[in-house]
Amino acid sequence: xxxxxxxxxxxxxxxxxxxxxxxxxxxxxxxxxxxxxxxxxxxxxxxxxxxxxxxxxxxxxxxxxxxxxxxxxxxxxxxxxxxxxxxxxxxxxxxxxxxxxxxxxxxxxxxxxxxxxxxxxxxxxxxxxxxxxxxxxxxxxxxxxxxxxxxxxxxxxxxxxxxxxxxxxxxxxxxxxxxxxxxxxxxxxxxxxxxxxxxxxxxxxxxxxxxxxxxxxxxxxxxxxxxxxxxxxxxxxxxxxxxxxxxxxxxxxxxxxxxxxxxxxxxxxxxxxxxxxxxxxxxxxxxxxxxxxxxxxxxxxxxxxxxxxxxxxxxxxxxxxxxxxxxxxxxxxxxxxxxxxxxxxxxxxxxxxxxxxxxxxxxxxxxxxxxxxxxxxxxxxxxxxxxxxxxxxx
Ligand code: PLP
Ligand code: TYF
Numbered sequence: 192x193x194x195x196x197x198x199x200x201x202x203x204x205x206x207x208x209x210x211x212x213x214x215x216x217x218x219x220x221x222x223x224x225x226x227x228x229x230x231x232x233x234x235x236x237x238x239x240x241x242x243x244x245x246x247x248x249x250x251x252x253x254x255x256x257x258x259x260x261x262x263x264x265x266x267x268x269x270x271x272x273x274x275x276x277x278x279x280x281x282x283x284x285x286x287x288x289x290x291x292x293x294x295x296x297x298x299x300x301x302x303x304x305x306x307x308x309x310x311x312x313x314x315x316x317x318x319x320x321x322x323x324x325x326x327x328x329x330x331x332x333x334x335x336x337x338x339x340x341x342x343x344x345x346x347x348x349x350x351x352x353x354x355x356x357x358x359x360x361x362x363x364x365x366x367x368x369x370x371x372x373x374x375x376x377x378x379x380x381x382x383x384x385x386x387x388x389x390x391x392x393x394x395x396x397x398x399x400x401x402x403x404x405x406x407x408x409x410x411x412x413x414x415x416x417x418x419x420x421x422x423x424x425x426x427x428x429x430x431x432x433x434x435x436x437x438x439x440x441x442x443x444x445x446x447x448x449x450x451x452x453x454x455x456x457x458x459x460x461x462x463x464x465x466x467x468x469x470x471x472x473x474x475x476x477x478x479x480x481x482x483x484x485x486x487x488x489x490x491x492x493x494x495x496x497x498x499x500x501x502x503x504x505x506x507x508x509x510x511x512x513x514x515x516x517x518x519x520x521x522x523x524x525x526x527x528x529x530x531x532x533x534x535x536x537x538x539x540x541x542x543x544x545x546x547x548x549x550x551x552x553x554x555x556x557x558x559x560x561x562x563x564x565x566x567x568x569x570x571x572x573x574x575x576x577x578x579x580x581x582x583x584x585x
Contacts, residue, residue: 203319204558211556219554220576222567225371225535227434227502230569237437239495243484247477256473259464261287261445265479268486269445273400273430275410277417282453286463287474289442291401291431296324297446297466298397298427302362303330304462312354312363312394314338316538316560318371321364321399335363338373343528343540345375351384359393365419367428368412369402369534372562376406376533382415386422396423401431404499405506406533409435420449432482434535435499441478502566506535509568516577526580529565538562541585553579 207223226234236244260266266285274283288294302309311330313321314337325332333356336349357363365385370376377385389396396419403412420426425448432443448459467474485491510530517526529537539561549555555576557563568576 202323207556207558210550214554214556216554218575220556220567220572222555222557222563222565222576225434225564226439227437227506227535227566228564229505232567232569234437234439237495237498239485239491239498240436240438240481242494243481243488243491246484247480257476259467259473260285260460261467261474261479262476262483264487265483266445268483269430269432270447272409272486273403273413273428273447274417274420274449275413277421278449279453281456282449282451284448284450284456284460284463285445286460286467287476287479288429288444288446288467289471289475290433291399291429291444292320292324293442293470293474294429294431294444294446295321295399297463297470298429299324299328299330300466300470301427301446301448301462302395302397303328306360308360309395310358310361311397312357312361314350314364314366314370316372317364317366318399333361337370338375338538338540340540343373343375343538344531345377345381347377347381347384351388354385354388354394355392357388357392357394361392361394362397362427363389363394364397364399365415367398367400367403367416369406369536371401371534372536372538372558372560374532374534374537374565375528377415379414379418382418386419389419389423395425395427397427397429399429402434402534403430404435404496405503405535408503409496409499424451425449425455432478436478436482436485436495438478438481441481442475443478443482445479506565509565509570509573510537512570512573513565513568513577516574517580520577520581535564535566536562537565539580539585545583545585548583549579552583555579 204224211221228234270283310333312333312335315334335353336346339346398416406412428447430445433439485495514526514530541561543559546559546561
């Protein structure tokens with residue numbers, strides 16, 4: 192039987208992680224996988240997470256099952272963090288999932304159950320896992336223009352034009368902030384225009400929010416999600432705690448289904464519970480519990496928000512250093528976009544051949560589409576990367 196199985200293309204980002212590990216060059220620089228790293232190259236456990244884990248170890252008396260949708264306290268805390276009252280709590284159904292990826296997967300499945308004909312509109316480009324999960328589920332994908340190769344910003348006119356093709360019941364997948372892989376984002380005026388198109392076409396937004404707190408701040412990064420959720424009749428939100436709580440391996444995320452008609456909540460909540468049950472029954476609890484403890488305890492919350500802000504500002508600082516150094520070395524402003532982009536990533540907008548040369552000649556690892564993880568840099572490696580970029584002729 193097993194011989195009938197087909198091989199699958201490797202995840203390029205994860206394959207790059209392995210290539211990097213296997214490279215013996217001591218001066219190698221890893222700008223690949225989207226994991227935050229401090230100036231020493233470590234991905235620390237956040238202080239508030241450590242403190243919450245200690246408390247949890249002392250206080251937890253059982254590890255029995257919780258509930259199909261996870262701990263209701265986690266849902267309350269996350270709905271509040273993401274939506275902050277933009278939508279009444281009773282209009283939101285929510286279920287914990289294994290990471291933001293689990294939330295995306297469940298969201299797609301829910302769409303398929305509700306509308307088997309739904310097409311999923313995705314930005315070009317988008318996170319490769321979106322595409323691979325959609326392919327696995329055999330769901331039709333339509334790309335909308337997003338990255339402007341010239342300005343390295345958003346091709347907003349192209350995006351709006353493409354979204355006119357959305358039909359009622361189609362789904363539009365949007366990155367709530369810190370677009371992966373480009374780093375290019377809409378401003379709030381542009382988000383409002385997207386909302387207007389959704390209202391006109393009857394498209395249902397699905398927001399992937401994997402980097403709240405990594406761009407302009409916790410509330411600022413959720414502003415678009417709040418605007419969308421409070422404006423349209425229905426939307427889905429897949430939120431991840433992997434990055435902003437630094438709990439990647441704990442697999443902590445949540446899927447929210449928001450409906451203006453609160454009469455739908457029994458149906459949506461029941462569907463979220465059902466999907467968890469079919470796929471893995473109970474979602475992981477450890478990370479979700481830490482998040483809940485942190486968000487509900489003023490002291491832990493402040494400690495966490497302070498550290499998250501340090502992380503965010505360190506990335507902004509690296510962006511500015513990188514843009515300045517490139518301007519100095521190239522004598523042009525053409526790399527200014529690096530300082531304008533937000534989140535962990537920037538797409539340089541160069542060819543796979545150039546990316547390969549950076550790896551071969553300079554031991555600099557970035558994803559083949561020229562996405563670099565800003566957090567992989569530090570003040571020593573910024574000038575090295577800038578010089579390599581300019582020397583390579585990018
Ligand atoms: N969506 C995007 C765009 C991401 O970049 C990530 C990244 O890690 C996720 C979702 C979900 O991550 P996780 O499943 O680790 O929470
Ligand atoms: O885009 C990234 O690098 C992160 C981490 O299969 C990641 O989102 C990468 C690949 C993958 C899962 C997570």
